[in-house]
Amino acid sequence: MQFIDLATQQQKIKQTMEANIHTVLEHGKYIMGPEVKALEDKLGAHVGVKHAVGCASGTDALLVALMAYGVGPGDAIFTSPFTFVATAEVISLVGATPVFVDIDKTTFNLVPKKLEAAIEAAANQDPSLHPLPQKALALRPKGIIGVDLFGLPADYDTINAMAKKHGLFVIEDAAQSFGAVHEGKKACSLANVGCTSFFPAKPLGGYGDGGMCFTDDGALADSMRSLRIHGKGSDKYDNVRVGLNSRLDTLQAAILLAKFDIFPKEMDLRQEVAQRYTEILASNPALIVPEIPAGYVSAWAQYSVMAQSEEHRKACQDALKAEGIPTAIYYPIPLHLQKAFADLGYTEGDFPMSEACSRRIFSLPMHPYLEKADQERIGDVLQKVAGY
Numbered sequence: 001m002q003f004i005d006l007a008t009q010q011q012k013i014k015q016t017m018e019a020n021i022h023t024v025l026e027h028g029k030y031i032m033g034p035e036v037k038a039l040e041d042k043l044g045a046h047v048g049v050k051h052a053v054g055c056a057s058g059t060d061a062l063l064v065a066l067m068a069y070g071v072g073p074g075d076a077i078f079t080s081p082f083t084f085v086a087t088a089e090v091i092s093l094v095g096a097t098p099v100f101v102d103i104d105k106t107t108f109n110l111v112p113k114k115l116e117a118a119i120e121a122a123a124n125q126d127p128s129l130h131p132l133p134q135k136a137l138a139l140r141p142k143g144i145i146g147v148d149l150f151g152l153p154a155d156y157d158t159i160n161a162m163a164k165k166h167g168l169f170v171i172e173d174a175a176q177s178f179g180a181v182h183e184g185k186k187a188c189s190l191a192n193v194g195c196t197s198f199f200p201a202k203p204l205g206g207y208g209d210g211g212m213c214f215t216d217d218g219a220l221a222d223s224m225r226s227l228r229i230h231g232k233g234s235d236k237y238d239n240v241r242v243g244l245n246s247r248l249d250t251l252q253a254a255i256l257l258a259k260f261d262i263f264p265k266e267m268d269l270r271q272e273v274a275q276r277y278t279e280i281l282a283s284n285p286a287l288i289v290p291e292i293p294a295g296y297v298s299a300w301a302q303y304s305v306m307a308q309s310e311e312h313r314k315a316c317q318d319a320l321k322a323e324g325i326p327t328a329i330y331y332p333i334p335l336h337l338q339k340a341f342a343d344l345g346y347t348e349g350d351f352p353m354s355e356a357c358s359r360r361i362f363s364l365p366m367h368p369y370l371e372k373a374d375q376e377r378i379g380d381v382l383q384k385v386a387g388y
């Protein structure tokens with residue numbers, strides 16, 4: 001059994017994809033060819049925003065967005081410590097400081113109340129209100145990066161209102177949630193700018209790295225288009241700001257155009273697979289299955305369950321492994337305890353829910369083509385693991 005089955009998907013789109021690739025080989029515009037614009041138009045319309053800007057990866061999408069907002073040294077950016085390293089890495093890369101905010105135990109996303117406390121703590125330089133990085137005593141609250149973990153959008157209604165009150169911008173890290181919906185609005189459109197990733201394992205994955213920024217803000221989109229090509233002005237040799245080489249490859253866009261044809265159908269299949277897991281695992285009292293709040297549709301990048309303890313998780317993973325069933329842990333170490341962020345001075349106990357999740361969570365195989373029989377087998381194996 002595979003954790004993610006990209007081969008079955010390839011069979012379904014092979015013809016279109018090969019034709020698309022062939023077209024690129026024919027016209028030879030490997031850099032910023034017409035497929036890039038075609039994909040931006042298509043995905044922008046799907047998400048429901050005015051501007052879509054392709055770039056080289058999901059990480060770069062976040063970086064380009066932060067750079068477009070002029071984020072730099074002295075700025076505090078609030079985000080979750082329970083995410084892929086890229087979310088916080090880009091904050092440090094531009095010289096700003098990540099201020100972490102703990103997650104909710106059901107959604108694994110930022111708790112707005114704690115976010116409010118963190119903003120107040122940073123603004124008033126008062127670490128008694130919320131754990132702050134050591135350097136935080138001279139920080140300016142500047143923006144928030146909400147993370148849509150495992151495909152479920154964060155609570156942007158509350159986050160955006162809070163941002164407005166404090167004069168902050170909001171970036172949606174939608175690397176895992178392309179295809180998700182909240183109250184009829186698509187992921188990537190839920191904040192000032194949405195950033196997604198086309199890493200092969202993401203809901204809309206290519207055959208290499210890629211990413212995209214989405215926004216209704218025309219000035220911001222112009223800055224991002226400039227930043228991804230060396231801060232270009234009227235052309236590449238007119239440089240109006242310091243930027244990056246972060247274009248989306250034409251070939252990658254051609255592949256993604258073929259993949260996007262079947263994406264809506266795949267999203268439906270993901271809902272079915274997730275629902276089946278939840279039904280199958282409902283009879284297992286030792287596991288907590290994901291719960292999607294009313295009004296939300298997850299993109300189900302991952303189906304992650306909580307074991308009772310670290311030992312119980314290990315027993316579950318070992319039992320599945322013995323049956324040839326792969327699992328994964330997202331994420332084994334929360335970012336505030338990673339060596340890369342040691343200079344922030346956070347300590348164990350600062351974000352208890354993120355720490356508990358990192359000890360107890362694990363993800364099961366998840367993709368649109370996962371079969372019921374395989375899911376039942378997973379359920380049977382897990383049922384036989386003793387509780388702890």
Ligand SMILES: *Cc1c(COP(=O)(O)O)cnc(C)c1O
Nearest residue numbers: 057058059084086087175197199
């Ligand atoms: C994958 C991921 C990224 C980075 O995307 P890349 O395309 O791999 O650079 C950022 N944030 C989150 C939450 C992710 O899962």
